[in-house]
Amino acid sequence: xINLLQAATSFSHVQLIMLVSSSLWAQPFDAFPEWDxxxxxxxxxxxxxxxxxxxxxxxxxxxxxxxxxxxxxAKLVDLPEWHEHRWYPVGVTVIHKGIPxxxxxxxxxxxxxxxxxxxxxxxxxxxxxxxxxxTDEAQAQATLLGVDSNDNGVRDDYEVRVVMRFAxxxxxxxxxxxxxxxxxxxxxxATASQWPQSESYILMGSLIDLMDCQVELRQEExxxxxxxxxxxxxxxxIRVDRQNQEVLGERIGWDTQxxxxxxxxxxxxxAVQQ
Numbered sequence: 174x175i176n177l178l179q180a181a182t183s184f185s186h187v188q189l190i191m192l193v194s195s196s197l198w199a200q201p202f203d204a205f206p207e208w209d210x211x212x213x214x215x216x217x218x219x220x221x222x223x224x225x226x227x228x229x230x231x232x233x234x235x236x237x238x239x240x241x242x243x244x245x246x247a248k249l250v251d252l253p254e255w256h257e258h259r260w261y262p263v264g265v266t267v268i269h270k271g272i273p274x275x276x277x278x279x280x281x282x283x284x285x286x287x288x289x290x291x292x293x294x295x296x297x298x299x300x301x302x303x304x305x306x307x308t309d310e311a312q313a314q315a316t317l318l319g320v321d322s323n324d325n326g327v328r329d330d331y332e333v334r335v336v337m338r339f340a341x342x343x344x345x346x347x348x349x350x351x352x353x354x355x356x357x358x359x360x361x362x363a364t365a366s367q368w369p370q371s372e373s374y375i376l377m378g379s380l381i382d383l384m385d386c387q388v389e390l391r392q393e394e395x396x397x398x399x400x401x402x403x404x405x406x407x408x409x410x411i412r413v414d415r416q417n418q419e420v421l422g423e424r425i426g427w428d429t430q431x432x433x434x435x436x437x438x439x440x441x442x443x444a445v446q447q
Contacts, residue, residue: 198295199272199273199295199296199297200294200295200296200297201296201297202221202226202296202297202298202299203221205219205220205221205226205296206220206221207220207221207222208220208221208222208227208237208238210235210237212234213232213233213234214229214232214233214234215229215232216229216230216231216232216263216278217229217263217277217278218277219275219277219294219296220238222237222238222239223238223239223307223308223309224300224305224307224308224333224337225238225239225246225247225249225305225307226246226247226275226296226298227239227244227245227246227247227264228244228245228247228263228264228275228276228277229243229244230242230243230244230245230263230264231243239307239309244264245262245263245264245265246264246307247264247266247275247296247298248265248266249266249298249300249301249302249303249304249305250302250303250304252266252267252268252273253267253268254267254268254269255267255268255269255274255283255284257281257283258281259281260279260280260281261276261279261280261281262276262279263276263277263278263279264276266296267284269283269284269285270285272284272285272295273295273296273297273298273301274293274294274295274296275293275294275295275296276292276293277291277292277293277294278291278292280292280293299336299337299338299340300336300337303336304323305332305333305336305337306322306323306329306332306333307322308320308322308329308330308332308333310330313328313329313330314330314406314407317358317409317410317413318355318358318359319331326351326352326355327348327351327352328351328355328404330406331351331354331403331404331406332348332351334403335347335348335400335403336348339394339397342390342393342438343390343393343394343397345442346386346390346400346438346441346442347400347403349441349442350379350383350400350441350442351404353376353379353380353383353441353444354400354401354404354405356376357376357380357413357414357417357418357421358410358413358414358417359417360373360376360417360420360421361413361416361417361420362420365417365420365421365424366424370424370425373421373424373425374425374429375444376421376444377418377421377422377425377429377431378431378440378444379440379441379444380418380441381431382434382437382438382440382441382444383400383437383438383441384437385433385434385437386437386438386440386441387399387400389437389438390438401414
């Protein structure tokens with residue numbers, strides 16, 4: 174029979190193993206609480222807001238993190254390796270032994286050491302390694318063309334939804350065809366009449382290829398539900414999409430035949446580059 178001392182010792186070993194193991198687990202983005210207008214936040218609190226992680230530099234309340242300097246946004250790209258003897262301010266992100274960490278307090282402690290366990294938090298994020306814009310949904314949907322704050326040719330709110338929701342090939346395709354969607358919103362009767370007919374043909378062909386591509390993507394990802402509704406996500410954008418596709422169809426002729434591609438996803442993306 175194990176005596177009480179042995180049992181207590183065994184239990185403490187189990188606790189120690191669990192503590193060490195848990196410190197190595199990256200906390201997923203969805204596990205962090207959403208910022209709440211009604212809450213007061215202590216220094217070092219981490220929240221999610223506008224698809225980013227934010228750390229409270231000082232106690233605060235009532236002001237959204239993206240508008241208030243008392244919050245530090247966690248950087249998701251070009252994370253440096255942690256270095257000994259270097260001072261890290263609140264909100265800095267580093268890599269240590271392959272794991273990303275977020276500084277909850279200003280410190281110079283080793284992230285996976287007991288001394289740094291309350292100062293660093295291991296984290297994960299769907300957009301880790303991607304320069305994700307900070308997008309206010311109301312502002313992003315206020316105009317037909319929206320906002321492209323990082324000037325990469327992809328509207329911010331669409332970009333954020335795609336990157337946060339998809340990975341791998343699906344993400345590549347979704348971002349790769351964004352320019353075709355953008356051109357559809359521009360293709361009113363006055364504008365499209367100035368384009369070479371070949372440009373209208375290429376644009377319509379890319380949309381047809383994309384519809385076939387979506388069938389492929391659904392087979393790869395059963396939860397995939399398409400891209401058109403993500404890009405054309407307001408009543409005005411839906412109306413203009415339908416109206417301008419009518420313009421394009423009339424311009425090139427509704428009886429125009431399009432070749433069936435063996436690789437519709439690649440064809441849809443290549444059409445944008447032509």
